[in-house]
Amino acid sequence: MQRDYWPTTEWRTREPAALGMDTEKFSELNQLIKTQYSNLNGIVVVHKGYIAFEKYENSFIASDTHHVASVTKSITSALIGIAIDKGYIKSVDEKVLDFFPEYVSVASDIQKRAVTIRQLLTMTAPFPFTWKPGGGAQEPLDRLRRQKDWTKYTLDLLGQKGRMGEFQYCTAGAHLLSVILTRTTGKSAREFANEQLFGPIGMKIIAERQMKSFGLEDVFGKSLKGWIHDPTGNSTGGWGLCLTLRDMARFGFLYLNDGIWEDKQIISTKWHDESITMNANKYGYLWWLHEEDGNYAYMAMGDGGNAIICIPAKDLIVAIASKIVNKPRDIWPLIKNCIIPSVVIR
Structure with a gap:
């Protein structure tokens, strides 16, 4: 797809009408946010490479970062792909x-000895707990954060009574991928991302931040900043990353452009395509997959409604930052009813 500019330094904005979009749909979007999505802190809609709509709520502004929760997993997936492309990791079929x-x-x-990187990426590794659609993962993350060695704790869980090959959402499993990144590249996921992903596409470089404690607020709450790490220095692979909305949109834009940025292949076409290919589980390599009314979307999704949603047929990216709350309202109706229909002229 030809682009007339890249938002490496700065995003450009255009009025929706100039991009062939229905402005009335954004009025509807505004109203829905105000009346039904009080935990939504910000939203950015990018069409044809330009910001068409940007809105912040609850006293947030564009320069603020947000804990994106499990959106972090899709970043981790991209880093695993880059590590394979560069030869640090041989393939997704290496044994964990x-x-x-x-x-x-x-x-x-x-079972434990048979688990591969692919199974961690696709959430089909055997773990002794269940995941319920709409109910979240029934895994002991609070117990995890109280461990001195998160890696050993997760490896101990792996293979216990779980079913190999059955979809089972697991945040701790994604953390193992971050540890594998560090063991193969010699750098934390944060450092590797700064060098190989964030820097090259203009995302904010994440500074090192030493964790003084691992209380609930430090690991999941208001004290969370930058990209947190476990007690042994491994960046959290399944959550714990803070990004601006515009940087969330940059990451989505990279994937919308098949892993290319300014004519440079940041993520290989092979990895890009494998990551987002629809399957029976509707889950790729740490990306959620969705198809409805002829519109295919791949989505980096986090608790509370944090999301990066890419809709290639419409040349659309939607980045949403939200406060994590109990039983958040599904954000897909915003996309389905307001944003997708806003694209009048493709």
């Missing part, structure tokens, strides 16, 4: 335990 030679696996751990 091969990266942890110090971990002692008993003879009965047949």
Whole structure:
């Protein structure tokens, strides 16, 4: 797809009508946000490479960063892809335990020894808890944050009574991918992202921040800043990253352009395509997949309604930052009823 500019330094904005969009749909969007989505802190809509709509609520402004929760997983996926492209990791079919030679696996751990990177990426690794659609993951993340060694704790869970190949959403499993990144590249996921992903596409560089404690507020709450790490220095792979809305949109724009940025292939076409190919689980390599009314979308989704939604057929990106609350309202109706129909002229 030809672009007349790249938002590496700064996003350009255009009025929706100039981009062939129905302005009335954005009036409807405004009203829905005010009446039904009180936890929404900001939204950016990009069409044809230009910001067509940008709105902030609850005293937030454009320069503020937001904890994007599980949107972090899709960033981790991109970093695994870059690490494979650069030869740090051979392939997604490498066995997970091969990266942890110090971990002692008993003879009965047949399932555990068979788990691959691919299964962590697709959420089909065996873990001893269940995931319920709409109800979230039933995994002990609060117990995880109280461990001195998150890696050993997660490896201990892996293979216990879970079913190999069955979709089972697991945030702790995504953290293992971050540890694998560090063990193969010699850099934390944060450092690797700054160098190979964030910097090249103009996203804000994430500074190092030492964790003084691992209380609930430090790990999941208001004290969370930058990109948090576990007690042994590994960036959290499944949550814990803070981004501006415009940087969330930059990441979406990279994927909307098949991993290319300013004529440079940041993420290989192969990895890009594998990551977002529709399947029976409607989940790619740490990307949610959705198709409705002929519109295909791939989505980086986080708790509370945090999201980066890419709709290639409409040349659309929607980035949303939200406060994490109990039982948040589904954000898809905003996309389906207001934003997709706003594109009148493709």
